[in-house]
Amino acid sequence: MPANTPLPVDKSVPGYVEKLTYLESLEAPSDQGRRRLATRVWGGLWPVALAIVIVLAVWQLIHLSGWKSQIFPGPGAVLSNLWDQLQTGLLWHAIATTATRAVLGFGLSVLIGAVIGALVSRIKPLRAAVGSLITGLQTLPSIAWFPFAIILFGISTTAILFVIILGSAPSVANGLIAGVDYTPPLLLKAGKMMGLRRLSLYRYLILPASLPAFVAGLKQGWAFAWRSLMAGELLVIIANQPSLGVLLSTDQDQSDMASATAIIIVILILGVLVDQLFGLADGAIRRRWGLADAS
Amino acid sequence: MVRQVNSVTVTDRRTAPPAESMRGSRGAVRLAGVSKVFGRGSSAVRALDQVSLEVPPGEFTCLIGASGCGKSTLLSLVAGLEQATSGEVSTGGSRVAFMFQEPALFPWLTAAGNVELALRARGLGQAERRQRTAELLETVRLTGFGGKRPHQLSGGMRQRVALARALAQDADVLLMDEPFGALDAMTRDVLHDELDRICAGRALTVLFVTHNVREAVRLGDRVIVLSSRPGRVIAEFDVPIERPRRIDSAPVAELAARVTDRLREEMSRDAG
Numbered sequence: 001m002p003a004n005t006p007l008p009v010d011k012s013v014p015g016y017v018e019k020l021t022y023l024e025s026l027e028a029p030s031d032q033g034r035r036r037l038a039t040r041v042w043g044g045l046w047p048v049a050l051a052i053v054i055v056l057a058v059w060q061l062i063h064l065s066g067w068k069s070q071i072f073p074g075p076g077a078v079l080s081n082l083w084d085q086l087q088t089g090l091l092w093h094a095i096a097t098t099a100t101r102a103v104l105g106f107g108l109s110v111l112i113g114a115v116i117g118a119l120v121s122r123i124k125p126l127r128a129a130v131g132s133l134i135t136g137l138q139t140l141p142s143i144a145w146f147p148f149a150i151i152l153f154g155i156s157t158t159a160i161l162f163v164i165i166l167g168s169a170p171s172v173a174n175g176l177i178a179g180v181d182y183t184p185p186l187l188l189k190a191g192k193m194m195g196l197r198r199l200s201l202y203r204y205l206i207l208p209a210s211l212p213a214f215v216a217g218l219k220q221g222w223a224f225a226w227r228s229l230m231a232g233e234l235l236v237i238i239a240n241q242p243s244l245g246v247l248l249s250t251d252q253d254q255s256d257m258a259s260a261t262a263i264i265i266v267i268l269i270l271g272v273l274v275d276q277l278f279g280l281a282d283g284a285i286r287r288r289w290g291l292a293d294a295s
Numbered sequence: 296m297v298r299q300v301n302s303v304t305v306t307d308r309r310t311a312p313p314a315e316s317m318r319g320s321r322g323a324v325r326l327a328g329v330s331k332v333f334g335r336g337s338s339a340v341r342a343l344d345q346v347s348l349e350v351p352p353g354e355f356t357c358l359i360g361a362s363g364c365g366k367s368t369l370l371s372l373v374a375g376l377e378q379a380t381s382g383e384v385s386t387g388g389s390r391v392a393f394m395f396q397e398p399a400l401f402p403w404l405t406a407a408g409n410v411e412l413a414l415r416a417r418g419l420g421q422a423e424r425r426q427r428t429a430e431l432l433e434t435v436r437l438t439g440f441g442g443k444r445p446h447q448l449s450g451g452m453r454q455r456v457a458l459a460r461a462l463a464q465d466a467d468v469l470l471m472d473e474p475f476g477a478l479d480a481m482t483r484d485v486l487h488d489e490l491d492r493i494c495a496g497r498a499l500t501v502l503f504v505t506h507n508v509r510e511a512v513r514l515g516d517r518v519i520v521l522s523s524r525p526g527r528v529i530a531e532f533d534v535p536i537e538r539p540r541r542i543d544s545a546p547v548a549e550l551a552a553r554v555t556d557r558l559r560e561e562m563s564r565d566a567g
Contacts, residue, residue, distance in 0.1 A: 189376055190399040193392060194464060195416040204412055208403045289402040290446020 073258040082262035090242055095266065097243040098233065101157065102274075105164030106225040112165060113172025113221060120173065121180040131177070134170045142167030142228040146235050157241075160232035168225035175217010179210020212285050219278040226271050322352030322389050322467040322500045324373055329382030330525075331368050342368045344525035345382070352467070355494060355501045357515035359508060359554065361562060365526030366504040370470045373502060389500070392466035396473045398453035400445040406456045407432060407441030413463035431459040434493060451482035455489070462493070471503045475510070484542060487513055491538060508558070509551045513542040518554055522561050530557050 056075050063074030073081075085091040120127050120134070145166050149159040183206050191205040233245020244267055251260035285291075331343040342365040350356045358366050371377040372384050374393050400409045407428050414424040432441050435455040445453055454474055461469055475483040487510070494501060505511050511518045512534055520530040532554055536546045 186395060186397060186399045187401060189393070190395065190401075192376065193374060194413045194460070196412075200416065204415070205401065208401070211403070285403075288444065290444060291402075 071255070071257050073261065077258050078261045078265070081258040082265060085259065085262060091247070091266070094242040094244050094247050095270070097241060098229065098245070099270070101160060101164075101233075101243070102226065102229055105161045105229060106168060106222060108161065109165050109168035109221055109225055110172050110218065113169035113217070114176055116169065117173035117176030117180075117217075121177045127177075134173050134177075137166065138170040138174060138224075142224065143231040143235075146232065150236060155236050155238055157238065159236050160229065163232050164225045164228045167228035168221040171221035171224055172214075172217050175214045175220070176210060178217070179213030180206055182213060183209040212282070212289070212291075215278065215282050215285060219275070219282070222274060222278060223271075226274070230267065321387055322498065323385075323387045324348075324350040324389075324468055324500060324502060325383075325385045325387070326369070326373070327383040327385075329369075329372060329379045329384055331365065331372060331377070332380045341525040343372075343379075344527050346521075346526060346528055347382075348519060348528055350500055350502060352500050353498050355503065355514060355516045357503045357505060357511035357518045358521060359505060359511045359518055359558070360521030360526065361523045361558065362506065364521040364523045366506075366521060367472050369521075369526065370472050370502060370504055373468070374470055386468055389467035390464060391468045391470060392461040392464040394454075394457055394461045394469065394471045394474045396476050398445065398450075398457040400453060400456055400460070402445050404444075405441060406437060406443050406445070406448065406452075406459075409445070409456055410441075410459045410463050413460045417463075417465065427463065431463055432456075434462065435459045435489065449482075451478055451486065454478065454486065458490075458493070462497075466499075468500045468502070471501065473505055474503075476505070476507075483510070487542065488539075490514065491540075495538075508554045509542050509547060512536070512547050512551045512554065513540055520554060520557055520561070529561055530554075532557075 059075045063069070063072065116130070116134070120130055142163050145163045146159070149162045153159040153162060187205060187209060188201075191201055196205055230245060233243045234249055237246055237249055244263055248260060248263050251257075251263065326346055326348050329343055329346045330341065333340045333342055346365075346369065348356075358369065360366055368377070370393070372379050373386060374391055376393075400406075401412065404412060410431050411424050411428045414427055419427065428441065429438070432438055435458050437452060437455055437459070440448065440452065445456070448456065457474070475486055478486065491514070493499075503511070503514060512532075515534050518532040518534060519528055520532070521527065522529045532550065534550060536544075536550065540547055
C-alpha cells in the first residue's frame with residue numbers, strides 16, 4: 001500500500017500537518033551539548049583554577065605564620081622540588097611503574113567484575129548466594145587484604161594486583177547488576193513486543209540500558225583501585241622497582257617533606273585526570289540520552 | 296446525520312456465542328470468558344471478569360471505561376505480556392505490536408535507530424532496513440528527523456516514532472494503550488487523522504484503549520464499554536459514521552453523548 005496516501009481530512013490550510021510538525025520541532029528541546037568547545041573548557045577550568053589558587057594561598061599563609069616552620073615547607077619549596085624531580089628520570093620511571101600497575105589492575109578488575117556481574121544478574125540462585133557477598137567485599141577496606149596477599153604471593157606485583165582486584169571488581173560488578181536491574185520495565189515490554197529475545201534482548205536493550213550505571217560502577221571501581229594501589233605500593237616495596245609509593249616511602253625515611261608533598265601532588269593529579277575521563281564518558285552518555293542539565 | 300445516529304446499535308454481547316468461522320483467522324482477536332485476578336487470598340483483585348469479545352480482522356475497536364476497569368490489563372493479555380487467570384485469549388497466530396501511553400523509545404538510539412531495531416528484530420538485512428526505515432518515517436511524516444534522539448523531539452513526534460516502530464513490526468494486530476493521552480488536543484487531533492490515513496492503507500486490526508469517549512467514537516469502527524472493578528463488557532456501540540470524521544462533528548458528539556450516558560449509568564450503579 002502507498003505510504004503517503006493524501007490526508008482524508010480537509011484541514012483547509014494547505015500543509016497543515018507539515019506546519020504542525022515544524023512548530024512541534026521548534027517546541028522540542030534544543031541541543032544543549034553543542035556550545036563552543038573553548039567556552040566549555042573554560043567553564044570547566046576556572047573553578048578548578050580558583051580552587052588551586054585558594055589552596056595555595058591558605059598553604060602560603062600557614063607557612064608564613066611559622067607553624068612547624070622547620071619541617072613544613074611552603075608551596076614555593078614544594079613546587080620547585082616537584083619541578084626538579086620532573087627533570088629526573090626517577091619520577092617518570094616511578095609514574096610509569098605505578099600507571100602500568102593501575103592500568104593492569106583496573107583492567108583485570110573490569111574484566112572480572114563484568115563477568116561476575118553478568119553471571120549474577122543472569123542467574124537467580126547465584127544472585128542469592130553471591131549478591132550480598134559482593135556488597136560486603138565492597139565495604140571491606142581493601143588494605144585489610146594485604147597481609148593475606150603478601151603471605152599468599154610474597155612481596156610482588158601480583159600481591160598488589162590481587163588487592164586492587166578485590167577492592168575494585170565488586171564495584172564494577174555492582175554497577176552492571178544495578179544497570180541490568182533498573183532497565184525500565186516499560187522498555188523491556190517494548191523490547192519483548194518488538195520480538196527481542198534472550199541474546200538480542202541483552203545486546204540491543206539491557207546492555208545499552210545499563211550503560212550509565214555501569215560507567216558509574218567503573219568510576220567508583222577506579223577510585224577503589226587507585227586507593228588500593230597506593231596502599232599496596234607503600235606496604236609492598238619491591239627492590240629496584242621505583243614506584244610512586246616507593247618514592248613516598250623513601251621520603252618518609254629521609255624526612256624529606258618537600259619531596260613527599262610533591263609526590264602527593266603527582267598522585268592527586270593522576271587520580272583527578274582519570275576521574276575526569278570517566279566524567280567525560282558519563283557526560284557524553286547523559287547528553288546522548290537527554291539526561292544532561294544545561295552544562 | 297440523524298439517520299446514522301439512529302442506526303447505532305446497542306447490544307449486550309456477554310452471552311453472544313463465538314463465531315466459529317473467525318477462530319484462528321489471521322488478524323482476529325478473540326477473548327472467551329477471560330478473567331484476570333491479581334494477587335491471591337483476601338488481597339486478590341479481580342481486574343477482568345468473564346470478558347468475551349471478538350474483533351474481526353481489519354476492525355478498529357475502541358475499549359472504553361473508567362479507570363480501574365482493566366482496559367490495560369486486557370491489552371497485556373492479548374499481547375501475551377501477562378497470562379489470563381481463566382478463559383481463552385487467541386490472536387490466531389497474528390503478529391502483535393503494542394503502543395504504550397509513553398513512547399517507550401530507547402533513549403540511546405536515534406528516531407531512525409529505534410525504528411530500525413524493530414526491523415532488525417524481524418531479521419531484515421541492512422539495505423532493506425535502511426529503505427523501510429526511511430519509508431516508515433515518511434509515513435509518520437518525520438522525514439528529516441531520523442537523526443534526532445528521542446529527547447530532542449516533542450511529545451507528539453515521539454509518539455509518531457513509536458507508531459513507526461510499531462508499524463515496522465509488520466503486525467496484523469496493533470494494540471494501543473491510550474497512546475495520545477499525554478498529548479495536547481491539537482496534536483492529538485492531527486494524530487487521529489494520521490492514524491486514520493495509516494490504517495486505511497493497511498489490513499490492520501486495532502484495539503485502542505482510551506478513557507476519552509469522543510476519541511473512541513472519532514476513531515473506532517466499534518466502541519466497547521467496560522465496567523469498573525471488575526472489568527466486564529457492558530455494552531457495544533457500532534460507529535456507522537462515515538470517514539473522514541472530525542472529533543467536533545455533530546454525529547461524533549451525539550454518539551459520544553450516548554456512550555457517556557451508558558458509562559454514567561454504570562458508574563451510578565456502582566455508587567449505589
